[in-house]
Amino acid sequence: MKASLYLVLATLFWSGNFVVGQAAVASMTPVELTFWRWAIAALPLLALAQLVDRPDWRAVLRSWPALLLLSFLGMGGYTLLLYTALQHTSALNASLITAANPALIVVLAIAMLGDRPGALGWAGIGLGLSGVLTVLTGGDFQRVLRFSFNLGELLMLAAIAVWSLYTIIARRLAVPAVTATAVQVAMATVVLIPVAVATGAHLPQTAAGGWSLAYIVVFPSLGAYLLWNLALKTTAPGTAGNYLNLMVVFTAAITFLLGTSISVPQILGGLLVVGGVLLTSVRRTGKSPGIGARDQIGLRPRAER
Numbered sequence: 001m002k003a004s005l006y007l008v009l010a011t012l013f014w015s016g017n018f019v020v021g022q023a024a025v026a027s028m029t030p031v032e033l034t035f036w037r038w039a040i041a042a043l044p045l046l047a048l049a050q051l052v053d054r055p056d057w058r059a060v061l062r063s064w065p066a067l068l069l070l071s072f073l074g075m076g077g078y079t080l081l082l083y084t085a086l087q088h089t090s091a092l093n094a095s096l097i098t099a100a101n102p103a104l105i106v107v108l109a110i111a112m113l114g115d116r117p118g119a120l121g122w123a124g125i126g127l128g129l130s131g132v133l134t135v136l137t138g139g140d141f142q143r144v145l146r147f148s149f150n151l152g153e154l155l156m157l158a159a160i161a162v163w164s165l166y167t168i169i170a171r172r173l174a175v176p177a178v179t180a181t182a183v184q185v186a187m188a189t190v191v192l193i194p195v196a197v198a199t200g201a202h203l204p205q206t207a208a209g210g211w212s213l214a215y216i217v218v219f220p221s222l223g224a225y226l227l228w229n230l231a232l233k234t235t236a237p238g239t240a241g242n243y244l245n246l247m248v249v250f251t252a253a254i255t256f257l258l259g260t261s262i263s264v265p266q267i268l269g270g271l272l273v274v275g276g277v278l279l280t281s282v283r284r285t286g287k288s289p290g291i292g293a294r295d296q297i298g299l300r301p302r303a304e305r
Contacts, residue, residue, distance in 0.1 A: 006231035007243040013219040013227075015250035018091035018098075019258070021083055024212035028204055030083035035196040036203060036213055038075055039189045041221040045182035048222070052229055053176035060175055060183060067183050070173065073166040075188035081159035089152025092266060093135055095251035097156040099273040100132040104164045112168055124276040131272030132157075134265050178229055185221075248274060 024033050049055065060067075085094055106124075135153070173180055195201075204210040248270050256262055 003231040003233075003235045004243075006227040007235065008246065010224040010227040010231070011243050011246045012250050013224040015095065015247045015254065017216060017220040018086070018095045018251050019254045020212050020215045022086040022091045022094075024204075024209060024216065025083050025087050027206050027209035028213070029199070029201070030080050030087070031192075031195060031199050032201040032203075033083050033213065033216070034076070034079045035189070035192045035201050037079070037216050037221060038185045038192070040213075040217045042182070042186045042189045044222055045178070045185050045225070048226060049176070049179040049182040052226075053179045055176050055179040060179055063173065063175055066169065066173055067175070067180065068187055070166060070170055070180070071184035071187040071191070073162055073169070075184050076191065077162045078159050078166065081155050081162060085152040085155035085159060087152065089150050089156065090255070090260065092251055092255045092260070092262065093150075093153060094156050095248050096135045096266065096270050096273055097132055097153060098160055098163075099248045099270070100129065100276070101160045101163060101167075104160055105167050108164050108168050127272050127276030129276070131269040131274075131276060134269035134272060137265070178225060181225060 021033070028036075082094070170180070175183075204213050252262060252266075252270065
């Protein structure tokens with residue numbers, strides 16, 4: 001029961017990143033939000049890595065080229081694309097598109113690793129992509145012919161493409177999960193310092209912006225990672241991965257409670273996406289989903305969205 005509670009809370013915290021992130025980009029640029037999120041979280045995450053993994057830091061740093069690449073993709077590229085997308089689309093749409101990551105990861109695994117999904121896997125890919133298409137078009141499929149999509153939704157598609165590539169690479173990284181995340185966060189902070197200085201990145205100038213950043217640092221960046229890894233000590237990774245389906249549900253519930261209406265195409269698209277995720281994960285429940293938020297079922301990497 002305790003492990004289940006940890007998994008539910010971790011997923012809830014990551015879901016909140018979509019909603020709070022959308023509020024935060026109203027007063028902060030995506031560069032500012034990305035830089036300060038990781039800069040503030042870096043030292044606590046390194047301490048958490050020492051507490052949970054107790055790694056051989058010299059051995060870890062020998063993998064610095066792969067860690068740097070993963071930091072560039074996951075901590076830099078994905079996060080910047082996510083927060084930029086939230087300037088142009090709703091948190092619910094962003095979470096719905098993100099939920100299609102498992103299908104895209106399977107496609108990349110086929111192309112890059114030679115994986116071969118079964119019939120259920122292909123059906124899941126088809127369902128997931130049809131769900132994303134439903135969300136992108138708002139149920140008006142003629143928009144596909146006109147290529148009339150919201151900029152934010154296109155940016156989210158780019159974000160999940162980056163995250164999928166991150167996932168494929170991270171699967172081969174022989175570094176403990178929390179440690180890998182902490183080092184990537186530290187690297188992202190160092191790399192982003194010149195960008196932050198050049199763009200004049202400031203801490204939030206409003207109370208709302210400050211509280212939004214505090215939530216993103218404390219809950220999605222720190223709390224969720226700790227709870228997720230504590231749960232994995234007594235829960236099979238495949239079982240834990242299934243809890244990540246709750247991200248769309250939580251995001252929808254949060255946005256609804258905040259007074260945002262939910263359309264029929266969003267509901268239908270969400271059901272198709274979740275159904276696709278379940279099908280693609282049927283034969284992969286023995287694989288580790290990693291620890292990250294946007295980490296996908298059965299194939300998630302070691303760091304979150």
